[in-house]
Amino acid sequence: MYDVDLLEGTSERIKMKQLAIQTCVNMIGRIISQSEFRVKKNKETIKDELYYRLNVRPNKNMSASFFWQTVVYKLIHDNECLIIKSATDDLLIADDFDRVEYGVVEDTFKNVTVKNFTFQRTFTMNDVLYLEFDNENLSKLIDSLFMDYGSLFGRMVEFQKHKNQIRSTVDLETTGAKDPETQRKLQSFIDRMYQAIKEKTFAIIPQQKGFTYTEQAASSGASVDEINKVSNGFLDHVAKALGIPVALIHGEMADVEKATRNMMTFCIDPLLKKIKDESDAKFIDKKEYLAGKRIDIKRVSYSNMFDVATSVDKLRSSGVANGHELRDAIGLEQMDDPILDKFVITKNYQETNELEGGDK
Known part of the structure; x- marks a missing residue:
């Protein structure tokens, strides 16, 4: 209880x-x-x-x-996250540190710890990458x-x-229940019975005289x-x-x-x-x-370049963007080809008064 x-x-x-x-x-x-x-x-x-x-x-x-x-x-x-640069130019993420803030000069970082190593030096704000x-x-x-x-x-x-x-009760009718050895054997039997009910889909419990096992209804x-x-x-x-x-x-x-x-x-x-x-x-x-x-x-x-191919073609052919601008927009690096620096217009993009017939 x-x-x-x-x-x-x-x-x-x-x-x-x-x-x-x-x-x-x-x-x-x-x-x-x-x-x-x-x-x-x-x-x-x-x-x-x-x-x-x-x-x-x-x-x-x-x-x-x-x-x-x-x-x-x-x-x-x-x-917050503090990234420091070691003597070998390694970028290390600090697990713990103490920040000392100032009003008109650089803040400093002391007791900078990376895993199991603590730096003895003091880092200034200009020495580290500090993100908030x-x-x-x-x-x-x-x-x-x-x-x-x-x-x-x-x-x-x-x-x-x-x-x-699963909730259940066990009723016992025995005169030797107070004997320690009898109680131990009885408890061992009950424990094995509960374990079988808990783990096995199909469990058989032997019925004994003076021993009654009853399951109670589960609540909602x-x-x-x-x-x-x-x-x-x-x-x-x-x-x-x-x-x-x-x-x-x-x-x-x-x-x-x-x-x-x-x-x-x-x-x-x-x-x-x-x-x-x-x-x-x-x-x-x-x-x-x-x-x-x-x-x-x-x-x-x-999205990949194939998803935006039609839009890229439209921007290029209408003279809105050159090749370098489009390559940069889709994540490609620039090239030395001079044609990419030029703005081009295709598919007869021109003013209406320049069309054949003049009056159109």
């Missing part, structure tokens, strides 16, 4: 919270990890050490895709939202377990569909807070192109802009930047 194991909290359903955050953050991380980081100068891609670090091997222990996926996870989950997420209170929002949803979710799970639980409770609705409701709120269309989270196919475009515009592009701005400021000095050197991030496209 007083066993504390019988008292189980219903609000600590942390799995639902972890699943929602992991689903949303991993979706964003997978998309951004497919981006290509280009170092450009006057529209020409420079494939140097920085290009290799950003796209192939940022450090000795991480691939570029896993590196950027980790950056996105820490940025969203912790609301948009919503400062996102973690607090998720935590407060989870307090309500988690309590409701936990209670419904308990109801469902209670609904499908929440259905599995109702539990899923509560879990999906929490997931939807987390997705909306991160700018992810709810339809994409649930894998709905209706208007998937429109939902994908919205996610790229309102979720992925703002994050890439943060990374680009910080990279431009830290990897490229002011003189080089004003001379035309840039970090250009080419995110993964939800």
Whole structure:
């Protein structure tokens, strides 16, 4: 009657919270990890050490895709992410650090820890890539939202377990029940009987004199569909807070192109802009930047060149864009062919007074 194991909290359903955050953050991380980081100068891609670090091997222990996926996870989950450069030019993601803020001079970072190693030096803001997420209170929002949803979710799970639980009683008529050895043998028999009922589809229980086993009727409770609705409701709120269309989270196919475009515009592009701005400021000095050197991030496209072939042909043949502009728009690098610099008009695009007949 007083066993504390019988008292189980219903609000600590942390799995639902972890699943929602992991689903949303991993979706964003997978998309951004497919981006290509280009170092450009006057529209020409420079494939140097920085290009290799950003796209192939940022450090000795991480691939570029896993590196950027980790950056996105820490940025969203912790609301900040610190990337430092080691003495061997490796890009390392800090697991822990202390930030000292100043008003008119650069902030500093002390006790920077990467896994099991803590740097003794102090990093200045100009030495690191420091990223902050948009919503400062996102973690607090998720935590407060989870307090309500988690309590409701936990209670419904308990109801469902209670609904499908096998409950029974055992009546004993014996004069030797108080004997310790008899009690041990009887308890062992009851435990094996319960285990057989729990695990086997078909269980046979021997009937004995003075021993009666009776199952009780199960009570009603929440259905599995109702539990899923509560879990999906929490997931939807987390997705909306991160700018992810709810339809994409649930894998709905209706208007998937429109939902994908919205996610790229309102979720992925703002994050890439943060990374680009910080990279431009830290990897490229002011003189080089004003001379035309840039970090250009080419995110993964939800359409390929064959999907936009007709539109590309129309833009090219009408003289709206030249070849280089179109190649850049569809993610291709520029070429040395001079014909791509020219604007061309085909299919008799001309003014009406230049047509044959003159009066038309």
